[in-house]
Each structure stands twice: as structure tokens, then as C-alpha cells.
Amino acid sequence: MQKLFSILCLIVFSSCTTMHFRSNQSIPVSFEGNPNHQKEVTIEGTRSFYFWGVDPDYQEVFIDEEVRKAGYDGISKVIIYEPKNPQDQLISWLTFGLYMPRGFVITGFTTGNMIPEDLQDTAPQSNPMDTDTVKIEPTDDLE
Numbered sequence: 001m002q003k004l005f006s007i008l009c010l011i012v013f014s015s016c017t018t019m020h021f022r023s024n025q026s027i028p029v030s031f032e033g034n035p036n037h038q039k040e041v042t043i044e045g046t047r048s049f050y051f052w053g054v055d056p057d058y059q060e061v062f063i064d065e066e067v068r069k070a071g072y073d074g075i076s077k078v079i080i081y082e083p084k085n086p087q088d089q090l091i092s093w094l095t096f097g098l099y100m101p102r103g104f105v106i107t108g109f110t111t112g113n114m115i116p117e118d119l120q121d122t123a124p125q126s127n128p129m130d131t132d133t134v135k136i137e138p139t140d141d142l143e
């Protein structure tokens with residue numbers, strides 16, 4: 001029994017959630033500013049981890065695919081962060097780490113030009129202010 005407890009503790013304390021942010025260059029993504037990009041956008045998303053972050057080892061988030069899903073043709077001055085959402089932490093605690101959702105936020109500037117609907121997966125929500133916020137539902141793409 002003590003060996004089982006030791007193995008379980010080792011898994012719990014050595015596991016972690018890792019997200020790799022990448023680009024497959026399907027649309028322009030830049031950390032530098034672009035003078036043509038004047039509209040600020042915010043794209044939120046989540047990825048799911050299981051068994052204290054052991055499965056999957058890591059999640060790949062393709063920035064350009066997320067921007068394309070939001071309906072934009074490019075983004076510059078990209079800032080990516082992973083906020084500590086109290087709701088996600090509560091779910092992790094209530095499931096004893098068996099399910100661990102992790103969120104991310106991508107902010108940046110774009111021209112505001114929307115790509116044609118036949119090329120995008122989801123249309124962005126309209127926002128009366130100059131900043132658009134688009135909520136992207138989690139996916140379980142394990143390739």
C-alpha cells in the first residue's frame with residue numbers, strides 16, 4: 001500500500017501542464033508592430049489535460065490557426081499569456097487533478113479585415129467597442 005501511495009505521489013508532484021505556442025505560417029503572425037494593424041483583438045481559448053497533467057505530455061497551440069478561427073487575416077504585436085482562472089483551478093481541485101483545463105489569451109493588433117467565411121471555422125462575435133473578444137471552445141486534437 002505504501003508503494004502505491006509513493007508512486008501516486010511521484011506522479012502527482014512530477015507532472016505538469018505544458019502548452020507550446022507555435023505558428024504554421026498559414027497567415028501572418030508577428031511579435032513586431034505593423035502600421036497597417038490598428039484594431040486590437042483578444043482571443044481566448046482552453047486546452048484540456050488529464051491525470052494531473054500527465055496526459056497529454058503537452059498541447060500545441062498554433063497561433064495562426066486560432067486567429068484564423070476568430071476570423072482575422074493576420075495579427076501583429078502578439079502577446080500570449082496563461083491566466084490563472086479560479087474556475088479552472090476549482091475544477092482541478094474538485095476532480096483531484098483528473099481533469100485540468102488550462103486557458104490562454106492571445107492579444108494583438110489586426111487590420112480588422114475578416115477572412116471569407118468559407119475559409120474560417122467560426123465567425124467572431126461582434127463587440128460594440130473597438131476591442132473584439134472571441135471565445136474559442138476547447139478541442140481535444142491529439143495528433
